[in-house]
Amino acid sequence: MVKRSIGIFILILVGVAFFAGWQMFGWSKAQGAEQAAAKASSRPMVWAVKTETRGLDPHQFDYDYDQKPQRASLEPLMEYTVMPDRSVKIVGILAESWKGSPDARVWTFQLRKGIKFHDNTPWNAQAAKWNFERLFALNKVPATRIPQTVWPEKDGIEAVDDLTLRITLKKPFAPFIETLVKKYMISPSAAKANEKNNDWGQAWCVENMVGTGPYLLEKWVKGQYVSFKQNPAYWGGWGGKHAQRIILRYVPEAATHRLLLTKGDVDLSEKIELDDLDEVAKVPGVVVEQHRVPRLIHLYMTEDGPFKDVRVRKAMAHAFDYDAFIKGVWKGRAAKPLSPLPSAVWSFTPQPEIKKDSTLAKKLLAEAGYASGSFTVNIYILSSYGWFQPREAQILQADLKQLGIESKIMDIPDAGAFITALKKPDRGPSFYAWTFANAYDDPEDNLRRSYRSDGSLNYFGYKNPKVDELIDKGATTLDQKERLRIYGELQKILWEEYPGLFSAEEQWFITRRDTLHGYDFYPFVINMSPNWYLMWVSDKTP
């Protein structure tokens, strides 16, 4: 009797699983009639985001998941915009024009007139001045995107007249404009009215936004969603097609993202797993786009022991199986790096390809006095920051073994402990996994922080006075042709010095419905928030 009952239960379970599997993987919606020409719908545009914003204050929080909701209500002086010919230009938003002095120290901005904040106070040079003063006074991560050594003195930020702002930096800094594309402006009056203990309104601004942007914050239901509605008084006007409401739903689980996207309950999902892309792409109405992004995956080599010798570092670079990593781990959805800079960044100059060549690697090791390998290295990874890092490390470990080099993989739990481990004096020759994401479309940030001898991210101890000199020159020269030449030379030097092995160039996937229109992924600045004003949705297809 019991056995029969168990048998019935198992049959029921198998039946449900089969039915579910058939429905899930053999999913098909009606594919009959062609979609009518898209018309803007009044329904809200809904995005399923994977990480909830930490706060709405742009001078405290500026990661991509923070800036997504911020950009709906706030605007910067200028912004990257994808032009019709697919080039990317910096276009003025709250500033109409700007000019830098020949020595790249003094920057003058002509602000756009006739704009008001949502609280009806005017956007002008005084408001802009206050915003920059606040940014530097708070001294949080958003401010540090601009090197602290060039920050203006307090009297270096001037409201010359009602619509002219002048910023005099302490030192020349050519890419200053690029650093401003993510600096959003908030209403000084609103922040001042809600100040507590001279905090510049920080506590209030975490959960409130008063800007000049096209959308008004409707509500932020913590742990659930942030919603926006149109600002009827937006200075850009509402002619053309625009979303009437925007909802950013926080959905932590990847399986839920897939369901929401395939059922059409969201217009875009941020968390479709790499393994699911092919299946999801088959679902009618789903669009999968692949884009280059300025993110380079590397394994830096600390300059310790055998790694002090460039021949050994070169041997390591030729030992790694790039194909296994790109085709096996990334399933072909990543590119082979050809420079220490990602190919999506301005001034990228391709270098000779580095291929896996065990024979060459052995030859180089022998020349350096390590014919049979016979040394041990550590491979530090931070898998919480990169799902691919454990497999990258395993591939490297197997490749090193072929050369007689033993290695130990150490998966460190968090960024702090990772950096602590790298800074230990007795770390020994080590690889450490790193992904650099350019904060703006200029190589200066990456090169200065990673390769300058005092760079804040130069944990591997790379030192080259010529490289330091070129980095400084590139940061202070306004002539773009000269900068291109400088960065070309830098890439060549760094490529030939093998500070690390550059294992893959990430590509990003946008998974959305075809009901979402006007979304132009910005391929050059990965932390950029989309321009919500340009986007709209059409009605869902049945």
Next chain:
Amino acid sequence: MGKYLLRRIFTLVFVLWGMSLVTFSISHVIPVDPAAASAGMEGGPEVIERIRKELGLDRPFHEQYLRYMGNILFKGDLGYSILNKRPVLQDIFTFLPASIELAVFSLLLCTVCGILLGIFTATRAGGLVDALVRVFAVGGVAMPVFWLALLMQLVFYGILGWFPDGGRLGWEFEAPPSTTHMFLADSILAGRWPVFLDTLKHLFLPGFTLALANIAIITRMTRSSLLEVLHQDYIKAARARGLSQLRVLFRHALKNALIPVVTVIGLQLGHLIAWVFLVEIIFSWPGIGSYMVRSIINLDFPAVMGCTLFTSFIYVFINLAVDVVYVALDPRISY
């Protein structure tokens, strides 16, 4: 009873103090750096150092602990979240009601369903239905909660479309005026029936998922406890006096059979609290469980400490409540 309660409250204070010391110590012993986590990988050493000073993490351990406990005891201040800069207590009060609502709903569901199923099977012991329910009980306990949650979401949202994928309330609705901070109760009090129905729709899948394993356990416990009681002489005597089956069952048998069931329900509440975070993540339920997971992943120690202390307090308090319920059920029990 009064002395017992006082003794228990006194013990509760020690337990909470011990929890705070252990959690605070662990957060300082493990090789992680919340300042670096706050700055992120690209923060650089100067930024990390500055954040460390701002958070007071450069002070000696005992100074940090005393300051932390002093703030709690004299100001009711659990500190500020490193991640989002909000007061931790404010976050707890934002997210806790959702978890309580989910836990209470699940507990009610599993208690009512479990006891009813237990009674049903006890009165049909040995039959096909009894066997099926027992198999269901084993299956319910064996299935991992997260797997069950994914399956429920796939079937009831993905395929059938009967329930939403997750969340607490559709964005078309405004939350009801806060009295209990639980949407079901508040919407009834406010007479907002569309909100009540939408809340129920959102609550059902995560609530049932969480309840299922407990339904199974409570069913089995009720069944076996009731079967034992139904074989007692006084039950035979009651039947012999001509009392109806229902009267015998509910007036005489069930009350005695429920004593061990109450214990199990109390323990299952601990199970609910332990697993609620998995269900919250899968169903995007904005509760304290998912808040804690985010805090742990981001090394937000003030939030982790605050939630740990709060959860400990609730758990200890519930245990106390269970003991009080015992006395109410069985006057023979005394402390």
